[in-house]
Amino acid sequence: MRKVILMAAATICVAGLAHAQDGVGVGKYRWNAKESHYSTGAYTTEQTMEITKNDKAGIAVSQVVTPLDGKTFSWNIDAPYDNKMRHASQWMSFAFSRISANQFHDRYIMSDSGIRGAETYTITPNKLTIRGAAVIKGKKQPYVEIWDRVQ
Numbered sequence: 001m002r003k004v005i006l007m008a009a010a011t012i013c014v015a016g017l018a019h020a021q022d023g024v025g026v027g028k029y030r031w032n033a034k035e036s037h038y039s040t041g042a043y044t045t046e047q048t049m050e051i052t053k054n055d056k057a058g059i060a061v062s063q064v065v066t067p068l069d070g071k072t073f074s075w076n077i078d079a080p081y082d083n084k085m086r087h088a089s090q091w092m093s094f095a096f097s098r099i100s101a102n103q104f105h106d107r108y109i110m111s112d113s114g115i116r117g118a119e120t121y122t123i124t125p126n127k128l129t130i131r132g133a134a135v136i137k138g139k140k141q142p143y144v145e146i147w148d149r150v151q
Contacts, residue, residue: 022054022055022056022101023053023054023055024054024101024102024123025051025054025102025121025123025128026051026052026053026054027050027051027149027150027151028048028049028050028149028150028151029048029049029050029051029128029147029148029149029150030047030048030147030148030150031044031046031047031048031049031145031146031147032146032147032148033045035146036143036144036145036146037143037144038141038143039141039142039143040136040141040143042068043067043068044065044066044067044068045066045067045068045070046065046066047063047064047065047066048063048064049061049062049063049128049147050062050063053078054104054123056081056098057080057081058078058079058080058081058082058096059077059078059079059081059096059098059104060076060077060078060079061076061077062074062075062076062077063075063076073089074089075088075089075092076088076089077094079094079095079096080096081096081097081098081104082095082096082097083095083096083097083107085107085109091110091111091112092108092109092110092111093108093109093111094106094107094108095107095108099120102122102123102124103120103121103122103123104120104121105118105119105120105121106118106119106121115134115135115136116134116135117132117133117134117135118132118133119131119132120132125149126148126149127146127147127148127149128146128147128149129144129145129146129147130143130144130145130147131143131144132144132145
């Protein structure tokens, strides 16, 4: 009986821990230009990101980007962590997979330019770090983006 009670308590603790990890990274972020690095140089002057859901089922994320040409655009997606490609805008698609409570991976395709890439997001209490690489004209271009949590 004692063994059953201990196993039930352990199961409740593990389930509670997994549930407590849901929502990691939910918040608003601002791109940190000084700490971010691109092999091709920065493509944007400003960008913000909001994660409104991050749980075992999936992620909801949106981004507003102002590229160097000044023409602001945005995209958003609410997708399961199933690694299947889905549209986030008319010209951009993502496939997400969860690595751990504070890490997820995506693959992306920009249908207007043919650029493809993959990224791994790591979430800490005050920052979000994206390590990725885009394939541009057949050449792999690595980058690291640092995002500061603002809310």
